[in-house]
Amino acid sequence: ADSDREARQIERLRTLAENAKLDPAFAEKFLNFIIAEVIRHHERIAEDTVNGSAPLAN
Numbered sequence: 001a002d003s004d005r006e007a008r009q010i011e012r013l014r015t016l017a018e019n020a021k022l023d024p025a026f027a028e029k030f031l032n033f034i035i036a037e038v039i040r041h042h043e044r045i046a047e048d049t050v051n052g053s054a055p056l057a058n
Helices: 003-019 024-051
Strands: none
Touching: 003 024
């Protein structure tokens, strides 16, 4: 992971949230949730590939 790039993206997201009158902390937490879910799905696909089973569609 590129921590500098990630920090810039989070700062940009927080600014966008503020400009839209949204809670910047919530926007950041939501982004982190999405990233965690993407990683979880990628790990599951990789595990299914190693085990020879097809990934389940969600």
